[in-house]
Amino acid sequence: MAMAENPAYPVGLRLTGRRVVVLGGGQVAQRRLPALVNAGADILLVSPSATPSVEAMADAGELTWERRRYESGDLHDAWYALIATSDAAANTQASAEAEAHRVWCVRSDDAEAATAWTPATGRSEGVTVAVLSSDLHDRDPRRTAAIRDAVVEGLRDGSLVAPHLRVRTPGVALVGGGPGDPDLITVRGRRLLAAADVVIADRLGPRDLLDELPPHVEVIDAAKIPYGRFMAQEAINNALIEHAKQGKAVVRLKGGDPYVYGRGMEELQALADAGITCTVVPGISSSISVPSAAGIPVTHRGVAHEFTVVSGHVAPDDERSLVDWRSLAKLRGTLVILMGVDKIGKIAEALIAHGKAADTPLALIQEGTTAAQRRVDATLGTVADAVRTHEVKPPAVIVIGEVVKVGPAPTA
Template sequence: MSDNAYLVGLRLAGRKVVVVGGGSVAQRRLPLLVANGADVHVITRSATPAVEALAGITLELREFREGDLEGAWYAIAATDDPAVNAAVVAEAERRLIFCVRADVAREGTAVTPASFEYEGLSVGVLAGGDHRRSAAIRSAIHEALQQGLIAAETPGVLPGGVALVGGGPGDPELITVRGRRLLAHADVVVADRLAPPELLAELAPHVEVIDAAKIPYGRAMAQDAINEVLIDRAKAGKFVVRLKGGDPFVFARGYEEVIACADAGIPVTVVPGVTSAIAVPALAGVPVTHRAVTHEFVVVSGHVAPDHPESLVNWDALASMSGTIVLLMAVERIEQFASVLLAGGRPADTPVLVVQHGTTAAQRTLRATLADAPERIREDGVRPPAIIVIGSVAAFGG
């Protein structure tokens, strides 16, 4: 029988599909059949726990018998017994039912493509029976869609409004798949200083890139000026990506931009990012939590001093806790933060990890204790951006 196959999409909702076999092959095939509304009947001598637990199927634990395909529109022979699979295919032939034979694909009358679902698209690949090739091509197409190299939208119809995208902690590969895809569709990108610059280098020449730090704002607050640029470009019909470092809702004023756009009637899509507060310590070998060591961690902004009237941080509570403290934007005032934690009862020998330019090629780390961290940070010339981790876990990986 020829390996050539005619690709077609089957509407199986409410229609009987018989799957013979309950092992790993069936386990992979069943969820999509159920998701498409098929009336799925599984006949097998034994089933994997996942198949047994699957909702939406009729499971019969027994041998396959002549007549089991009565009323079926589609069948899959997926047992580990070639004779049983051949019997399923033979009955399907007699009943004019298309049938997949999982163990010897060319013996069946249908072939399951390597497939995936993506934003309303169903993509399937056949490669003349070369399953590794079809799987590899399927994965390549999926990745190209995710990265925006292939547009999933109707040509000329791009998402409108503003997308607030977290760019991750610095390494351009740590942006989310969705964030990278939206970035590839942008007409305008308003980027923060901490947004990975390599991501901007990938943009097409027609994309307007605006450095948020250089937006002229005169007497207005810088944030107000950024909000105005987002709204102005979006109202002009442009798709605007506001690209931030880390996560847009972790000390990044992202929600202020959401409110401003909402007040102006501009739709906003929020794409969370990998926050440096967790990722930078992790990639430096330090988990912010660890079983039997710490059950809590707190992420604290160091943009104002402990005694500043605008400070909302309860430093005495932080000092008395036993968990991990992650300080962001704290290098400039590290002396004050260390002092208030020591005064509040944190032991002087509490381990401290400092990571500068985390996740990038310029990353460097410093290990100290709470007592000597300020002096060590000044001696080493540590400058922002840097993450400071305080707690027992900071001694890990050293």
Template sequence: MSTELDLAGRRVVVFGGEPEVLRHLARLDRTGADITVVAPAVCPAIGAMAQAGRIRWHERSWRPEDLDDAWFAVACTPAHNEDIARAAEQKRVFCTRADTEAAADVRPGHPGPGVALIGAGPGDPDLITVRGRELLGAADVVLVDRLAPLELLAGLRPGVEIIDAAKLPYSRTMAQEHINEVMVDRALAGRFVVRLKGGDPYMFGCGFEEVSACAKAGVPVTVVPGVSSALAAPALAGIPVTHRGMAQQVTIVSGHVPPDHADGLVDWSALGRLKGTLVILMGVTHVAKSSELLMRAGRDAATPVLVVQDAATRFQRVLRSTLADLAQDCATHRVAPPAVFVIGPTAGLEVPQALQAPAATEAPHPLVS
């Protein structure tokens, strides 16, 4: 795609819903284009983008009229690319065909068969480590999670196999066993595989399971740590998780299991008795029960709470609340995953004026303070 095209606010149509399309969507998304995807079915990551309102999705086959009023088109449906390109030419719409892109290999040297498990950080593609970006540029295959910064896919070479390993809540999933099998199979076939994950691979993820699967199969694996949203989200909202004389303890827990569930491993009663900062990841669904148990165990109902949704992205939102009002405030302001909850005295600190400029200028709902 030409970097000289100004597509901000202009209609762009992408035909196709396979994971390969993510690379094109990532490039287009950062231009600010008004993106429509046309495909009978899409991979989970594209579906999540549509659900979040970042793109429109027409769930059907392509039609020539889809190109009406479009400035640019991307054809990623091999059976129809020629017809789409011909129709675009007739309507004088710039069009890129995925099957005719230059296949120049610009990677910095092949590291050999194996797997790299890379933590890509909380959302901003610039927060991936230098080592992580270097290995990503050498990949033959990329298995990407929904929470990994999809903008990183924009820099992949044409021909890199992209596999959507998105695990969407209450939706279709790619079983962890299958993810392990794909990584191992591609590596044993002589390819360099990158498993791209949001945050840090070992923070409430299946990173160690994936490393163990590779080790069992004799596949060399490299782990590249990433910046976790547990610490990054509060910082990006201007709040420290520790502060001299106020908080000398940070506890990070996962809230994805119902607090009173038999499979739960979190001692919510003990958390309620702590005085430091509590950070909850994956806690949106069970926020009402979690806050109730914390108060029942001794946490003051007036304890400040900071909620950061879509941290480090242009959709970042910040909500201030208290433990007593948290569940209702989340419902009122339609807080949705991914969101980080920061509970404790530091959550009530006033953000210095120098940090007032938010990381995001666009949001699905107004910023709340």
């Protein structure tokens, strides 16, 4: 049947519990099946063979697989069909059956003979973006995919914002901003920033992102909140609660991950006690990302089978220290120290005293992942002098172990 010279009518199919027949288990099916599974369809796959990924879906019970070729009657009671076999005659026969039974049918081999087309589809926080070409003679899939990607990316990074026409409820998002490079924040974190009314930011958060916020967004530097009789953390908790109770969308932007030396749980507990809902958005921790950006793997086959992350803000001889430095000195893997620049001399002394070799390689990475990143190499025995000579300042990540020598030699 010849297609009319009219554009396709866009519609969203609700396939939950409804029979969908897929003919062919190759690459086309592998790409299309996950969306059908997510839609809750009752899927019958008819194909003598399948890719390993499609076979895994069948093994997991996500679809029913009949290992045979198409037969007349396979589309009986189907709501939707995807025809994607390598047998042109079978595809034509199945397409005719779909037409006869009024089953919407997509054909991978001949779009013009199909009764339905699959749009280029993407999703972002409850919104599905589907792009179809309205030009029957210029159905370039690369162009529709590019348009989809541009729209989805705009929704994700906040550059394309549509207002939410609903009443907001008080809430806070604890967002891990990553190690410093604004491109390393998560998609969800960036989206929440774009929708915020108030942002309470740490100095270690990705500062460049704050310049992208709309003018109406109130940005509060957590380091400058008036503390008065409160401890710093208590004052920050109170600020979060106060703004959330005003019905504002509040983002607490933190460096790295909220739960890796970020006191995120303390803030979440304070919000819970105040009856404020809280969303936690994980972030990329500087403990692994900064060494990676400096060319250092925290693990490497044959070199290190484990890595340990330690806070260095309390010196080993301080009675408040919770770190077992004696045990750490005996480990053969990688030791990553955060917040330890001003204590590294005493830390090195403690590790050496407990048996760690003084010539153990070490690297300090200052301002990791940012334009100001620099790396200073030393050993446990020389690190105190290296910090003074090179004027290493926080924030810096310290990596101790043989992995420091695995990558290419650092450039000056």
